[in-house]
Amino acid sequence: MRKIYLIGIGAGDPDHLTLQAAKAIGRTDVFFLLDKGEAKQSMIDLRERIVRGYSKPSRRMVSGRDPDRDRTPADYEGTIADWRHRRALVVEEMLVEHLREDETGSFLVWGDPSLYDSSLAILDDVLARGAIEFEYEVIPGISSVSALAAKHRVPLNRVGQPFQVTTGRRLAEGWPEGVDDVVVMLDAQQAFTAHPEAEIFWGAYVSTEDEILRSGRVSDVADDIVKTRADARAEHGWIMDTYLLRRPPSS
Known part of the structure; x- marks a missing residue:
């Protein structure tokens, strides 16, 4: 066989x-x-x-x-x-x-x-x-999600709280119910920009020689991430990025 x-x-x-x-x-x-x-x-x-x-x-x-x-x-x-x-x-x-x-x-x-x-x-x-x-x-292998969290030295979940892995297309439809921590993959439309109050941990080409990392409040770093992403895609011809989006628990 x-x-x-x-x-x-x-x-x-x-x-x-x-x-x-x-x-x-x-x-x-x-x-x-x-x-x-x-x-x-x-x-x-x-x-x-x-x-x-x-x-x-x-x-x-x-x-x-x-x-x-x-x-x-x-x-x-x-x-x-x-x-x-x-x-x-x-x-x-x-x-x-x-x-x-x-x-x-x-x-x-x-x-x-x-x-x-x-x-x-x-x-x-x-x-x-x-x-x-x-x-x-x-x-199994080490996913981009695990690698991203390791590079930013942050846990994917907060104590006793769930997190959700979703796509940019789904996030654009609205923040998922019941979670404050969202890992987003395949986000060509950069849906995180609609959530300025959240904290973002973003990475492109994670764990490669071309790795790029950004983090901070979305309202402060969104423009930089959007430009950096566009420049990297133009340079390499493709982009593979992932991010953790974390909003205050009281939201």
């Missing part, structure tokens, strides 16, 4: 790799990469660096083109479903053509495979169609 690992490799620092992940990489025959284009070559470079450091000499690497998608769709859920389906077709083709029945393949997943990542859904989609059979195992 074919075996596939979904390996979380952390938020960008090669030292985030866990011992469990390193052992799985060492057992892998074929590494599968989804190429996101030159603008995100640094993400591919990190994966290749990890493979060189921990894999066996006989391993192979196979790349597929990650399908493009509309970043500002009118039908968000429908667009994501279509994109995941097209990604699954690319993954299925790579597995069918390059993973033999007695081999182990791996996908090196940025951050953690269980947090805002489509890899699990894609493998389930491929299995459901039945063109290829395999078993798979998920190996």
